[in-house]
Amino acid sequence: MHSDSNELGAVTAECLSSDTGGLFGKVLDLSEHGLFLVDSARKIVLWNEWMVQASSMARRNVIGRTFNEVFPELAGTRVASVIETALDKRAASLLSRSLNKSLFPLFSANGGGARKRIEQSVIVKPIECDGRDYCLVQITDVTPMVQREEVLRVLAREAEAAQKAAEEISRFKSEFTSTVSHELRTPLTSIRGSLGLVSSGVMGELPLEVNKLVSIACNNTERLLFLINDILDIDKIESGKMDFVIGPVDLMAVLRQALEANQPYGEQYKIRYVLKQVVAGVVVKADTDRLMQVLNNLLSNAAKFSPEGAEVEISVLQNGAMVRVEVKDSGAGIPLQFQSRIFEKFSQADGSDTRKTGGTGLGLSISKAIMEKMGGGIGFETEEGKGTTFYIDICEAAPA
Amino acid sequence: MFEITDIQRDYITEILNISMGSAAAVLSEMVGEEVGLSVPEVVFLPRRVAADKFDLNNSAKMSGVTQSVSGAINGDALLMFPEEKTLTIVRILLGDTVPVESLTEMEQEAMCEIGNIILNAIVSSVANLLQKEIVSSLPHFISGTGREIYAINAGCEDDLVMFLKVGFGLESQSINGHVTLMLNVPSLREFIAHLDEQINAL
Structure with a gap:
């Protein structure tokens, strides 16, 4: 052929x-x-x-x-x-x-x-x-393969664009929160100042009923300012703008200072802070102001959640290469279903409790972020009906 | 350890660079932009040492192209890059990319072709040096750690390999990879004998 x-x-x-x-x-x-x-x-x-x-x-x-x-x-x-x-x-x-x-x-x-x-x-x-x-x-x-990859390319581009948009929204949200909070703080500060002056009697004696109302206004202005400051802190932490000056810190000195500062607060809730155990002269690696903020948060929380007349026990102990500070209250304990969310933003075990205890629900979330930034940690042990021990672990500074 | 003299090394490097030049010309024409290829370094090492060279730095994955060769030398020729560099090479050369984290099927095929061009050029210069025929197979895409790729633990970790550093110049980037030729010892001796003959004839 x-x-x-x-x-x-x-x-x-x-x-x-x-x-x-x-x-x-x-x-x-x-x-x-x-x-x-x-x-x-x-x-x-x-x-x-x-x-x-x-x-x-x-x-x-x-x-x-x-x-x-x-x-x-x-x-x-x-x-x-x-x-x-x-x-x-x-x-x-x-x-x-x-x-x-x-x-x-x-x-x-x-x-x-x-x-x-x-x-x-x-x-x-x-x-x-x-x-x-x-x-x-x-x-x-390979025509079918070329078509499949064309589809994949389009999908991947869309996913990329969607992610960019989500990032943009998140950035905008964060900027918005920060701006609004700043704008709110300025007038609030002047409201608090004015109310403070009025309630102190500088402007003349007030009738008892009026004085009561003014002091409610004062307290709530205070709470609003705390909330705004916490929101600004969270925002700073999340955007990585919170600055830390980490250096050797005399832990016992900072702790005593925190106890002193919280004394009036403790009296308000009719509890007593008792320093049970110390590690004399221990030096940790931390940012003093931020460490103080965390200690204040734990001490005030313990006061808020303890029954009247109770003691809040504070202990400092060595925990391997870390130093642990424990704050033990004799409150109601943390319900099991809430334990996993305790460090989340705006979380308090019982929404109805917020009014009585007056927190923002941001303190522990901020404390956790601060401790992690300083290379340490935060945790708790709790038993319902018996109380809760919150603890922080801080890196010990190498001896000079 | 198998040693070669500086003159032998220079001679091999020179010959390999000439063939790299033509491989680079083929690649440049295909992608419509300047691609540079060079072999700055040639050493002979046991497989184990070659594998460790990859794994010591980081146990990150390597990926690349392999072809088996038979005839005057028997074994495998490998062109390896750190995995993320393979991605970079393919995406620069293809231009039109799919923004996903690993190479798509068609990008792997493109990488196979790039590897094929380079490995064929190297194998053909070795065949020219030996003045013998080397048949090379189709390229395959591979990925894994150095030890996996060099089949360490397969009882051949002391076999010598010819280990070439390959520089890939793309746009303003320079990417280093490695080509390994698995040679058996008799063909290695023969290779060196031919090398000497040609050097002496110069």
């Missing part, structure tokens, strides 16, 4: 060309890949059914002609050169779709007559048979 079959041994030709009814040829015609074989004279000696369909070139028009005659438009391209390399140097090559757009002029027969160029990935392999060299070219249709 082919005058060129003398290029191959007659047996090989029989095997390869399905026109001659060869079994292997029939098998190759069933392949889902485009397959063709080039011999050492650069002539095409095999052209499977997939190639016939995609190229619209019948086998009889291709077999026996050189690669350059069949694909004149590919002369000097990378495909042509890797075929040379396979035949001359026995090196296999891969031509990816991404780096080689539209390699061969091949089209898919899309029902309805619109033929689309096939996205291809190509491998070129040297083959030796009966002392002769051939080069096998295998073409895979």
Whole structure:
């Protein structure tokens, strides 16, 4: 059938060309890949059914002609050169779709007559048979993969854009909180000052009823200021703008100072602070003001949640390379279902309790953030009905 | 440890750099921008030492391309980069990228082609030096730690490998990777003998 079959041994030709009814040829015609074989004279000696369909070139028009005659438009391209390399140097090559757009002029027969160029990935392999060299070219249709990645690309871009938008919103929210809080603080400070002056009697004696109302206004202004300061602190911590000056700190001195400062507060709740155990002269690595803030928070919490007449016990002990400060109250304990949320923002065990105890629900969240920034930690042990011990661990400073 | 003289080393490096030049030209033409390739360093090491070179710095993953070679030398040729560098190379070369954390299937295929071009160039210069034929297979994408890639614990950790540093120059970035050729000792001796013949003929 082919005058060129003398290029191959007659047996090989029989095997390869399905026109001659060869079994292997029939098998190759069933392949889902485009397959063709080039011999050492650069002539095409095999052209499977997939190639016939995609190229619209019948086998009889291709077999026996050189690669350059069949694909004149590919002369000097990378495909042509890797075929040379396979035949001359026995090196296999891969031509990816991404780096080689539209390699061969091949089209898919899309029902309805619109033929689309096939996205291809190509491998070129040297083959030796009966002392002769051939080069096998295998073409895979990667059109579905290209489409899938196009979808993936769009989705990934959308996800990226959505994340940017979310970050923008979060930044805006944080800026808004910070601005509003600052704006609120200024007038509040002057309200508190004025109310303070009025209630102190500087402006003249007030009737008892009026004095009572003014002092309620005073207390609530105070609470509002605490809340705003806490919100500003949280905001600073979250935006990483809270500055820490960490250095060696005399822990006992700071603790005594905190106890002294909280004494009036303790009296208000009719509790007593008792220093049970100390580590004399211990020096820790901390920011003094921030450590003071954490101690104040723990001490005032303990006072708020203890029954009248109770004692709040404070102990300082060595805990490995850390120093632990414990503050033990004899309050109601923390309910189990609340324990996991205790360090979250705006959390208090019982919403209804807030009015009585007057906290913002931000203190522990701030304390935790501060302790972590200083390389330490915060935790608690609690038993319902018996009380709670909050503790902080602070890094001990290396002895000088 | 297998040692080569400075002259032998210079000669191999020179020959490899010539073939790197043509591989770089192919890559540059494909991507339409300047790609630089160089081999600044060639050493012979046991597999174990080569694997440790990757794992000592960090046990981070490496990824790259491997091809098996047969004929005058038998074994594997590997082109390895730290995983995130592979991502950088492919995405710079392809330009149009999918912003996901690992290479997509088609990007892996593109990396295989890049590796294929470089490894074929190196294998073909070694074949030229040996004046023998080396058949190389299709490239595969691989990733893992150095020890996984070098199949340490497979009983061949003392086998010598030819370990080449490869510099990849892209845009304003310079990315270093490594090419390893697994050589058996007889072909290594033959390689050096051919090298000497050619140096003496100069």
